[in-house]
Amino acid sequence: MCGIVGYVGPRPALEVVVEGLRRLEYRGYDSSGVAIIGPDGVLQVAKKAGRIENLDKEIAARTIAGSTGMGHTRWATHGAPTDRNAHPHLDAQDRVAVVHNGIIENFMVLRAELEASGVEFASETDSEVVAHLIAAELARNGGDFPDAVRAVCRRLDGAFTLVTLDTSCPGSIVAARRNSPLVVGVGKGETFLGSDVAAFIEFTRDAVELGQDQVVVITRDGYEITDFTGEPVNGKHFHIDWDLSAAEKGGYDYFMLKEIEEQPAAVADTLRGHLVGARIVLDEQRLDNQELRDVDKVFVVACGTAYHAGLIGKQAIEHWTRIPVEVEMASEFRYRDPVLNRQTLVVAISQSGETADTLEAVRHARQQGARVLAICNTNGAQIPRESDAVFYTHAGPEIGVAATKTFLAQIAAVELVGLALAQARGTKWGDEIAGEFEELAKIPAEIARTLDCVQDVRALARDIASSKAVLFLGRHVGFPVALEGALKLKELAYMHAEGFPAGELKHGPIALIEDGLPVVVVMPSPRGRPLLHQKMLSNIAEIAARGARTIVIAEEGDTAARIHAAHVVEVPAVPTLYSPLVTTVPLQVLAAEIAQARGYDVDKPRNLAKSVTVE
Numbered sequence: 001m002c003g004i005v006g007y008v009g010p011r012p013a014l015e016v017v018v019e020g021l022r023r024l025e026y027r028g029y030d031s032s033g034v035a036i037i038g039p040d041g042v043l044q045v046a047k048k049a050g051r052i053e054n055l056d057k058e059i060a061a062r063t064i065a066g067s068t069g070m071g072h073t074r075w076a077t078h079g080a081p082t083d084r085n086a087h088p089h090l091d092a093q094d095r096v097a098v099v100h101n102g103i104i105e106n107f108m109v110l111r112a113e114l115e116a117s118g119v120e121f122a123s124e125t126d127s128e129v130v131a132h133l134i135a136a137e138l139a140r141n142g143g144d145f146p147d148a149v150r151a152v153c154r155r156l157d158g159a160f161t162l163v164t165l166d167t168s169c170p171g172s173i174v175a176a177r178r179n180s181p182l183v184v185g186v187g188k189g190e191t192f193l194g195s196d197v198a199a200f201i202e203f204t205r206d207a208v209e210l211g212q213d214q215v216v217v218i219t220r221d222g223y224e225i226t227d228f229t230g231e232p233v234n235g236k237h238f239h240i241d242w243d244l245s246a247a248e249k250g251g252y253d254y255f256m257l258k259e260i261e262e263q264p265a266a267v268a269d270t271l272r273g274h275l276v277g278a279r280i281v282l283d284e285q286r287l288d289n290q291e292l293r294d295v296d297k298v299f300v301v302a303c304g305t306a307y308h309a310g311l312i313g314k315q316a317i318e319h320w321t322r323i324p325v326e327v328e329m330a331s332e333f334r335y336r337d338p339v340l341n342r343q344t345l346v347v348a349i350s351q352s353g354e355t356a357d358t359l360e361a362v363r364h365a366r367q368q369g370a371r372v373l374a375i376c377n378t379n380g381a382q383i384p385r386e387s388d389a390v391f392y393t394h395a396g397p398e399i400g401v402a403a404t405k406t407f408l409a410q411i412a413a414v415e416l417v418g419l420a421l422a423q424a425r426g427t428k429w430g431d432e433i434a435g436e437f438e439e440l441a442k443i444p445a446e447i448a449r450t451l452d453c454v455q456d457v458r459a460l461a462r463d464i465a466s467s468k469a470v471l472f473l474g475r476h477v478g479f480p481v482a483l484e485g486a487l488k489l490k491e492l493a494y495m496h497a498e499g500f501p502a503g504e505l506k507h508g509p510i511a512l513i514e515d516g517l518p519v520v521v522v523m524p525s526p527r528g529r530p531l532l533h534q535k536m537l538s539n540i541a542e543i544a545a546r547g548a549r550t551i552v553i554a555e556e557g558d559t560a561a562r563i564h565a566a567h568v569v570e571v572p573a574v575p576t577l578y579s580p581l582v583t584t585v586p587l588q589v590l591a592a593e594i595a596q597a598r599g600y601d602v603d604k605p606r607n608l609a610k611s612v613t614v615e
């Protein structure tokens with residue numbers, strides 16, 4: 001949550017920073033702001049509540065020059081999304097400017113201490129304390145800027161990425177991180193900072209990860225990293241394997257629509273290279289085969305859409321390995337007392353690799369002795385760094401706040417993890433594993449075919465856009481798909497939407513059925529799961545009899561599904577465990593189209609941000 005950009009170099013800093021903020025706006029869009037050190041050494045600050053367009057108008061009316069600067073796009077935690085609470089925040093002398101992502105948990109104590117010494121606050125944020133503390137530290141230590149930032153970091157509790165300016169050091173920026181992300185972009189004669197690489201991808205593809213509890217000083221000539229005590233540390237370099245075009249809309253109205261279309265490639269790229277001979281290989285494996293063989297219990301921990309990928313993965317892992325699997329929301333798992341030991345494998349799924357609850361669940365699991373395997377779309381993010389093994393999804397950058405292509409890539413990845421476990425435990429032969437992999441490798445083409453068939457969904461979406469609510473029903477792997485369809489509709493179209501296992505209907509939810517209520521049914525395959533298919537036909541009949549408008553996602557050639565369905569959306573027939581990779585697609589399109597028909601911003605739904613780095 002919150003996007004941060006920093007720049008030192010020969011270009012006009014304002015342009016670089018504002019462009020970077022536009023690319024990071026998906027991280028939060030309650031307000032935005034910039035601070036640039038002018039040629040006269042004076043801070044120039046512009047900040048505005050609302051989207052970056054509002055900041056653009058503010059900036060257009062002024063001349064802001066300078067080659068050292070930073071910016072922030074906010075997802076509000078402490079303090080309403082107003083101009084006053086927008087970042088950057090300054091000290092009383094306008095010497096120090098600070099932008100912050102995260103939550104400073106002890107800010108009340110620090111604020112009281114500062115107020116007692118006569119400091120007046122200009123905002124209600126937790127972040128402002130940092131500007132005043134750095135100013136006080138500079139006065140105390142004789143003006144050593146990096147040292148002042150390190151000293152302040154040692155006093156802070158919670159999660160923070162801080163980027164700070166001191167007008168006495170106009171050619172440098174000092175930044176720090178704990179539990180929130182920050183990367184350095186290394187250019188020729190210029191250096192960048194960003195919450196993620198999208199902030200500077202236009203200028204450089206060489207980057208450096210900043211580790212936990214580290215401070216970096218950037219200048220035009222490069223960067224120096226230390227820990228919070230001032231001990232030098234080496235940063236981890238990496239090359240960004242995608243370019244600017246991947247972070248742009250490329251002719252689509254919304255990133256989400258582009259990302260839906262990119263799903264065949266996201267799944268194909270995620271599978272590529274993971275079958276070597278007849279063996280499944282992970283990306284980073286700091287676990288030996290004996291440890292994988294010893295696994296007797298799997299927990300999948302994740303949030304939101306990634307949790308739904310876990311529910312699908314459970315079906316595959318249990319089927320192939322016979323190891324019991326529990327899937328838990330990370331926010332619940334981390335605060336209870338799950339039974340974990342060295343034989344437990346915790347699979348943490350996170351697109352961003354920085355979701356606060358999932359990260360804490362990983363830490364909790366490792367403290368209890370469990371092994372952790374991360375599935376992540378972001379190279380070098382905190383969750384994979386802290387895990388024993390990593391499987392990277394290769395979906396490319398996902399800018400739309402609603403997860404689409406990363407969801408499908410996560411499903412493919414967790415299924416490969418299931419095959420890797422089956423291989424280690426010997427519950428599947430090598431040729432069976434290779435056979436499953438080959439089936440999975442055919443799916444990207446089927447996703448592409450599904451995308452060709454969703455025209456009807458667009459018309460249907462416009463038709464049901466004014467409904468009060470939509471229900472989603474599924475069974476087996478179709479149930480998590482129903483949950484995901486409902487989540488997409490809630491977050492994009494702000495409609496009441498619920499996903500249920502169809503077998504639960506008569507235990508309560510059927511009371512919600514009324515005349516004309518759209519109910520989306522994810523149909524099991526008549527060949528793959530004939531019994532469930534039969535049960536689902538009965539469920540459709542029951543709700544149709546009570547007035548529901550049934551929209552059935554069914555396999556091609558499923559003539560029985562048509563009998564009670566008001567609408568049928570056909571998807572290709574694929575093996576049951578892989579069917580969510582196709583049945584999800586029409587539900588994504590449905591949600592995006594309904595949101596558009598209702599006039600909402602598909603990429604930036606209200607109140608949300610892409611990465612949830614605070615609890």
Ligand code: M6R
Pocket residue numbers: 303304305306307349350351352353354355358401402403404487491610611612
């Ligand atoms: O980055 P993560 O995969 O850890 O994010 C988890 C959820 O916040 C995320 O999947 C969220 O539910 C989606 N953006 C919803 O579309």
